[in-house]
Amino acid sequence: MSGVRVLVGTRKGAFILTSDGKREKWNVSGPHFAGWEIYHLKGSPVDPNRIYASQTSGWFGQVLQRSDDGGKTWIQPGTPPGEQTGPGGMPKGESNKFFYDVSKETGKPLTTHQWYDGTQHPWEFKRVWHLEPSLTEHDTVYAGVEDAAIFRSKDGGKTWHELSGLRGHGTGPKWQPGAGGMCLHTILIDPKNPKRIFIAISAAGAFRTDDGGSTWRPINKGLNSPFLPDPTAEVGHCVHHIAFNGSRPDTLFMQKHWDVMRSDNGGDSWHEVSGNLPTDFGFVIDVHAHEPETIYVVPIKSDSEHFVPDGKLRVYRSKTGGNEWEELSKGLPQQDCYVNVLRDAMAVDSLDTCGIYFGTSGGQVYCSPDAGSNWKPIVRDLPGVLSVEVQTLR
Amino acid sequence: MIRVVLPQHLRTLAHVGAEVQVDVPGKVTQHSILDAIEVQYPMLRGTIRDHVTLQRRPFLRFFACGEDLSHESPDAPVPDAVVAGTEPFLIIGAIAGG
Numbered sequence: 250m251s252g253v254r255v256l257v258g259t260r261k262g263a264f265i266l267t268s269d270g271k272r273e274k275w276n277v278s279g280p281h282f283a284g285w286e287i288y289h290l291k292g293s294p295v296d297p298n299r300i301y302a303s304q305t306s307g308w309f310g311q312v313l314q315r316s317d318d319g320g321k322t323w324i325q326p327g328t329p330p331g332e333q334t335g336p337g338g339m340p341k342g343e344s345n346k347f348f349y350d351v352s353k354e355t356g357k358p359l360t361t362h363q364w365y366d367g368t369q370h371p372w373e374f375k376r377v378w379h380l381e382p383s384l385t386e387h388d389t390v391y392a393g394v395e396d397a398a399i400f401r402s403k404d405g406g407k408t409w410h411e412l413s414g415l416r417g418h419g420t421g422p423k424w425q426p427g428a429g430g431m432c433l434h435t436i437l438i439d440p441k442n443p444k445r446i447f448i449a450i451s452a453a454g455a456f457r458t459d460d461g462g463s464t465w466r467p468i469n470k471g472l473n474s475p476f477l478p479d480p481t482a483e484v485g486h487c488v489h490h491i492a493f494n495g496s497r498p499d500t501l502f503m504q505k506h507w508d509v510m511r512s513d514n515g516g517d518s519w520h521e522v523s524g525n526l527p528t529d530f531g532f533v534i535d536v537h538a539h540e541p542e543t544i545y546v547v548p549i550k551s552d553s554e555h556f557v558p559d560g561k562l563r564v565y566r567s568k569t570g571g572n573e574w575e576e577l578s579k580g581l582p583q584q585d586c587y588v589n590v591l592r593d594a595m596a597v598d599s600l601d602t603c604g605i606y607f608g609t610s611g612g613q614v615y616c617s618p619d620a621g622s623n624w625k626p627i628v629r630d631l632p633g634v635l636s637v638e639v640q641t642l643r
Numbered sequence: 644m645i646r647v648v649l650p651q652h653l654r655t656l657a658h659v660g661a662e663v664q665v666d667v668p669g670k671v672t673q674h675s676i677l678d679a680i681e682v683q684y685p686m687l688r689g690t691i692r693d694h695v696t697l698q699r700r701p702f703l704r705f706f707a708c709g710e711d712l713s714h715e716s717p718d719a720p721v722p723d724a725v726v727a728g729t730e731p732f733l734i735i736g737a738i739a740g741g
Binding site: 328 | 650651652653655656681685686687688689690691694695700702703736737
């Protein structure tokens, strides 16, 4: 019996929404980690019962949680008695330890990046924005963090090591925080070549490694950001999200601060595909699970008005890989609606009729079981949604 | 035994009630109390003070016997009543948000 498990991170806890393949009736579990901001949860493609969660707080810092039973129970890796690994058998409790690597062997000096006022500012770890479990290795998981860097754990989240070639590759002093902070928010692992990983940072741009994370290079040719002194600079672009269909990993789609972009050569160059969108500002973008040219965005009015235009919540779908967009609104509120949809708050399942999911700043999580044509809220009144991921269970 | 009162979110994280008790060998200071807390509850490492610098996290305060000890030296002795276990050492989260 197939089904789906939707993992929802909110400003005040995590929620897990489950349904069978029809996606009509839902069971809601939560709040998990009540009262804490949950920036992101994601399940392992190798073991769907393994789910990682980023639990964060301005008071108490970063906590990493892991479930090995599909979200029923959670542990902080490294702390339970069975995982005692420190000196004298004491638990290490280091799953929340994210240190920038400045070692001689593998690290890079901790340099500075550009601050909001244009001055240079030291790198400071703040939180984990995105968790990306390996496609092939059970205990390997990547973390995208603020201030921007990528970390990898090879022991199920007990300990983390920075892949410092990204932060230290040379353009770091030109990176700058967006309004939400200088975050590494997108990690895409190429299913055909696991040594190739794409990441994106606000506001630095997109980067790629072809050697499993040792070396990285910017892939921002074709992006145009008028807020920059040099609008076509190598780095400094506020990329909001990148998505691909795993069957065509060289074709990338990007929602930039403004502009929806497309690359057909693994990010070597980009061109705009905003076409007839009512506004090309937005945060989310995603790709149909079975149709690599069918993509989805939720246009947001502007960079100063972070809500949907005209009080109407509308998803836009292009079946032509961009430029030609159709409005999808059936089942979505079409008056007095002023919500936002954040960058990690859209996901697709891989059932035969692809389901699309997104969550809003108003606490609604919507599902379309028919690839966007019809929508229904799964829940209406959660805390503001920060992220939505979906697992297809077979 | 030293009595320590944790803020709500850390109680949830450590799966404990409002007050915990820890055995603090030797001189009882903020530093040694927090060392004992982190040994007994490793999931709290990094949540009260920084992993490396051991600096108190900015939105947390330490109170005892009606006084704010947050700006005392972490290696200074805590009040006798805390050492005797008649008064708790309070870890307080700043009141904020909506």
